Amino acid sequence: MALVLGALLTATLVGVAGCAPEQTGPGPDGGVLQNPDPPAQGGGGSGANALVGDWQVVTLIPIGADFQTSTVTWHFAADGPCRQTTTTLLVSEGIPRTTVRDCTWAPDLNAITVSFAGSIPATFSVSFAAFSADRLVLDGLEYTRVA
Numbered sequence: 001m002a003l004v005l006g007a008l009l010t011a012t013l014v015g016v017a018g019c020a021p022e023q024t025g026p027g028p029d030g031g032v033l034q035n036p037d038p039p040a041q042g043g044g045g046s047g048a049n050a051l052v053g054d055w056q057v058v059t060l061i062p063i064g065a066d067f068q069t070s071t072v073t074w075h076f077a078a079d080g081p082c083r084q085t086t087t088t089l090l091v092s093e094g095i096p097r098t099t100v101r102d103c104t105w106a107p108d109l110n111a112i113t114v115s116f117a118g119s120i121p122a123t124f125s126v127s128f129a130a131f132s133a134d135r136l137v138l139d140g141l142e143y144t145r146v147a
Helices: 002-017 047-051
Strands: 053-063 066-076 081-090 096-108 111-116 122-128 135-138 141-145
Touching: 047 096, 081 111
Parallel strands: none
Antiparallel strands: 053 066, 053 141, 066 081, 081 096, 096 111, 111 122, 122 135, 135 141
16 A cells, blocks of 8 residues: 555656646736636636636645545635535545535635635635646646536
């Protein structure tokens, strides 16, 4: 099992190293971004609609001799609601733990502001890696469009 986890970690680190995000500029319509390619699914090609849909990132974190995976999925709806779902799994336990947080979001120039109930709103920088409509960089972390 250790050999498999080591190979998985190596493949993950090599993949992450080759995925340096490239920033995009502000949209001419005053939207969040200028995104030249139409998204495969979801909203329009530029402005806030480019964020509409589901975005996911999976990270692998070494913890001593063990590993933890973290899967974060954001859902951004066109009319302002959003949801953040986080599932963590300590590999040695094999028990996934999931938290779901409903929120609202509002676009800004190259950023979005996310508000969770009972919390102070948080502003995240936003861009698309390599000008791809399916590679969202949210606060420096690259997500892939999953829906």
